[in-house]
Amino acid sequence: MKSIFTSFFTLVAFVALAQFQAPKLEVGLDFGPRHPEVGAFGKMHVAANELFGGLGIYVSPEYKPNVYFSEDQTNYYFRIPVGLTFRTNTPISLHGGIDPFTAYTDASGQLHMRKELGIRYHLGPWVLQTSYGFYAGSTFGVGYQFNTEGSPDPYTSKQKNRRMLDREALQPRVDTVAITDTIIIERVVIKEMVKEVEKEPTLTLIATVRFEFNSTAYTASSRGLIEDIVNTIKADPNRQIVLIGHTDEAGSENFNYILGMERAQRIANELAITYGIPSGQIDVRSEGKT
Numbered sequence: 001m002k003s004i005f006t007s008f009f010t011l012v013a014f015v016a017l018a019q020f021q022a023p024k025l026e027v028g029l030d031f032g033p034r035h036p037e038v039g040a041f042g043k044m045h046v047a048a049n050e051l052f053g054g055l056g057i058y059v060s061p062e063y064k065p066n067v068y069f070s071e072d073q074t075n076y077y078f079r080i081p082v083g084l085t086f087r088t089n090t091p092i093s094l095h096g097g098i099d100p101f102t103a104y105t106d107a108s109g110q111l112h113m114r115k116e117l118g119i120r121y122h123l124g125p126w127v128l129q130t131s132y133g134f135y136a137g138s139t140f141g142v143g144y145q146f147n148t149e150g151s152p153d154p155y156t157s158k159q160k161n162r163r164m165l166d167r168e169a170l171q172p173r174v175d176t177v178a179i180t181d182t183i184i185i186e187r188v189v190i191k192e193m194v195k196e197v198e199k200e201p202t203l204t205l206i207a208t209v210r211f212e213f214n215s216t217a218y219t220a221s222s223r224g225l226i227e228d229i230v231n232t233i234k235a236d237p238n239r240q241i242v243l244i245g246h247t248d249e250a251g252s253e254n255f256n257y258i259l260g261m262e263r264a265q266r267i268a269n270e271l272a273i274t275y276g277i278p279s280g281q282i283d284v285r286s287e288g289k290t
Helices: 002-015 154-167 225-234 253-273
Strands: 024-035 039-052 055-059 062-069 074-079 082-087 092-098 115-123 126-133 137-145 181-188 202-210 240-247 282-289
Touching: 024 126, 039 082, 039 137, 082 115, 092 126, 115 137, 202 225, 225 253, 240 253, 253 282
Parallel strands: 240 282
Antiparallel strands: 024 039, 024 137, 039 055, 039 062, 055 082, 062 074, 082 092, 092 115, 115 126, 126 137, 181 202, 181 240
């Protein structure tokens, strides 16, 4: 069990490198039916979910009055585990915590510390959870997650975009969606004397801009590409630019089409607003999943 706790906290520590976001506040009540010494006990939990991508923090005090607790030699039972929550890109999330505040070493040198590791299932704003901990056994609980301005729920976000697709089928939107990369290419149109007669445009790759997963922010390696692209465009004012958005393979074709269009539009907005590239010089497209 010790190795499981170590692996869990190592995993979620890497997630903290993601972009900081406003958390989703969660409050809930829990119940431990079979503590080996004090029997059934109550607890609650307060969590700030998705502070760093899917990573959050929580505190979960446990208390039972009017019972002798030999470990602390008190007439009540009290523990206060604190730890981390980790939301996957599914309805499932994990949590694990320890109580360093009441830990102690007995006469034989053995460390006594409340530890727990559990799994949670998200049903809209409601969260069902269960966990198992040292010296306390299994616990069960339910929480409510308030609609703060944290990162969007992966499933709520997808349903919202599908509804928007029905109303605004081809209208670009700038929402937080998942995408692997956006490819910016140059379109060279060879025109004859008669305007209606145009040859098939030749597309030449200028650059590939990549985004963070489930975010409109560029990856660290792509942030410097925008100015290089602008300099290339300004070197030839007659150049026509095509922005083509791509996504990963998850999701439906309609949903991925919107994702690609949104990321391409995000680049177009920056070129036009920040760098003054004429909007008529920019063509926005989406090829969805690749």
